[in-house]
Amino acid sequence: MKYLGTLLLTGLLLAFVSCNDFSKQKKFLPPSTGSVNSLMVVMNTDLWQGPVGDTIRERFAANVVGLPWEEPLFSITQLPPRVFRGTALESRSILYVLRDTTSAAYVSKDVYAKPQRVTVVKGRNEQELISNIQRISDEAIAAYKNVEISEAQKRFARSLNKEKALEERFGIKLTIPSVYRVGKEEDNFVWIDRPVQKGTMNIIVYEMPMNSLTNDSTFVKDIVKMRDSIGKKYIPGPNEGTYMITEKYFAPYVFPAEIAGKKAVEVRGIWEIHGYPMAGPFLTYIINDKENDRRLVIEGFTFAPATEKRDYMFELEAIIRTLEIL
Template sequence: MKKLGILLIATALLALGACKGSGSKKKFLPPSTGGINTLMVIMDTELWRGPVGEKIRDEFAAQIVGLPQIEPKFTLTQVPPKVFKGTTTHSRSILYVEQDSTSLAHIKDDAYAKPQKVAVVTGPTEEVMIKNLDSLADRAIKEFKANEIAEAQRRFERSLSKDKALEEEFGIHLDVPSLYKVGRREDNFVWMDIQIPKGTMNIIAYEMPWDYFSNDSTFVEDIVRMRDSIGEKYIPGPYENTYMITEKAFAPYVFPAEIGGKKAAEVKGVWEIHGYPMAGPFLTYIINDEENNRKMIIEGFTFAPSEAKRDYMFELEAILKTVEFEPSAASD
């Protein structure tokens, strides 16, 4: 391979030399850099403008489901290989694509910085490169996203809320940034929010009976019914008789998930206000908390009219994915 191959080989040799020469000493890696959900794409500009670049945009800048407007999975920045040096190599998420006699599709951890994911795709022809991109894209997107979630969590862990409402009501813990405040707390309901420039970001939690979702064939309808009943009871709109419901025009997306060490359903969709023109995205986790004979529900939703919402919802997802179940929550 060309420049990337030389850099990776040099990195490996340096690491090997360090191990032989100093025993326990490890190679120093600078901290990785970059905005959340940004992906540095290292490839020739001609390739970027052609079918290979189009394949990259189709996969890595595809539309995120569950948002009210079109927003990409990652913000892509294309850089020619000749400038891939110095601090450019410290980017947290890198996709390196090169036309080369060797055919490769793999992911390397912490090649030039830490934490870092470097996806490498090469091939002798555009057709082979596109095939290799196709084979690697799903795994690369998953690993890039997991790395970004971890980075978001590291950032807000610097200052966490000390409020105990979630622990006291449900026996769960979330790493919530200290700027979020509890605005409403009732029996079986906690609502925390934070003001953003043109709206709010919100976290709510409540529990449902273990057997609430009794039929797989009506699962989506039951989710909508659950959310709408909670919205009517606890989440009012700006005027009397207005309240949050699930958008009627489109059914939410539902995916299997694991969170807090438990099986769950991940639900993405759009909320709206019954009787008033307001809407925004939501992310709900329905967690099978069998030990406590309940479905634990945690949700994040955003109100930010005319604003991009990807990164807001990403922060909420990062928060929700820190959920831990306290031993004291177990039923006797």
């Protein structure tokens, strides 16, 4: 009996050590890799070339709203499962689609690398796969976007802009890379920008009264009027009498949002220069800051003619989403 007890105790200790070793191994994942807004799709080529692949492209390569021309949500690379190994496992965003004896769709976290999101879609036939992709797509897109924004924000921290204009004027803080610089600073307006190929990326900040933009029936028109008045006052074009306005012929897209724990409105659209042929995308957040009795407006916009702008606008969004109200 004593010998049997010793064996049982030894077995339990080995099992405990093995479990601990396994949990430690799971924690030590390689860093994920991949370009910004890229998606690795793992599925058989026959599925990719048929209706299942069409559904994936329809959902995950849909056009980003508020850009001057068509650009997809994600740049997709497709691999068959037999070659999904090595560095491909370390992709930051993965969509794995396979025929199976069960039907399922779910998003997992940090499976092969960290940070990482892996969406698995299973189905017994093509129709089940299509249905499951449609069902999980919004959740998966949100998961991919969140991990991309989080990763971008970590990269910003490597070299930060230390100017105090936003703190001194508005009592706020943004995590901004050092390549950005304050270009204009007035009582109720700060303009920060950085050079890019053929143009600039820009962030502007200003305040509006808390009682502005309260009429639901004219809400979008009032946002356009607000932007145009700020553009006329602070953002001149290249010639005398020219200035930034909202593109005249297409209303901007408006969505509910939350920034720094506060209710906000997200506005995406196209800006143009009144009286001059210049245009580009903008992303505006109007934040209800009740504690300070104001609507805080933070906008990112890009001028980069003949250049894809999806990733530029993504960087501006990632910066704005670091907002802290001090």
